[in-house]
Amino acid sequence: MSSNTLKRELAHRVSNGVHVALYWETADNTLTLEIQDESGGDSFKLAVPKDRALDAFHHPYAYRAQFETPRPAGCEPVAA
Numbered sequence: 001m002s003s004n005t006l007k008r009e010l011a012h013r014v015s016n017g018v019h020v021a022l023y024w025e026t027a028d029n030t031l032t033l034e035i036q037d038e039s040g041g042d043s044f045k046l047a048v049p050k051d052r053a054l055d056a057f058h059h060p061y062a063y064r065a066q067f068e069t070p071r072p073a074g075c076e077p078v079a080a
Helices: 050-058 060-067
Strands: 007-015 018-025 030-037 043-048
Touching (some): 018 050, 030 050, 030 060, 043 050, 043 060
Antiparallel strands (some): 007 018
């Protein structure tokens, strides 16, 4: 992995089975949250503005609707 494609973890926390990690993408200087809920099986990524990164880190579900990274074509969830 080259240094200009490095993803660095800036913060990580776990609460009630929900893992929240804040990453800095060095290639494009962006911040991303990755959330994984072990109990519910839900996971998602958020591209967040730098000035809201810590607030989004502490309240990821509040930011989900506003900043959720669009899913690539063909990766839409399947109805049960």
